Amino acid sequence: MVANALDNIFxxxxxxxxxxxxxxxxxxxxxxxxxxxxxxxxxxxxFAAQEIAVRLRVSNAKAIFTQDSIVRGGRRFPLYR
Known part of the structure; x- marks a missing residue:
């Protein structure tokens, strides 16, 4: 389903x-x-936000798959504060 969705968009x-x-x-x-x-x-x-931005620019990525938080050591860390 993911492959088909991507194929219809990009x-x-x-x-x-x-x-x-x-x-x-x-x-x-x-x-x-x-x-x-x-x-x-x-x-x-x-990676920090600035490092992610560099990789997106260098690769000319058309889209990104990510998530809104990461769990480390049983604690949830939001990514978009």
Missing amino acids: SKGDAIAIDMPMTVTAVVIYLAIVLAGFVVVSIADS
Whole structure:
């Protein structure tokens, strides 16, 4: 479903970024991007906002998959404060 959705929105070869921890969901998204014929831009979920922005600019990513918070050590840290 993810691959089909991407295929309906973007052009083959476009860069799509992932800024998520390594979870089953992130792996499904990664594989869907590859299956649909797009370029994956992997961004470590520990990067600061400025570093994420640099990678998005350099890669010319058309979209990004992310989440609104990260859980570390049992604590939830919001990403968009």
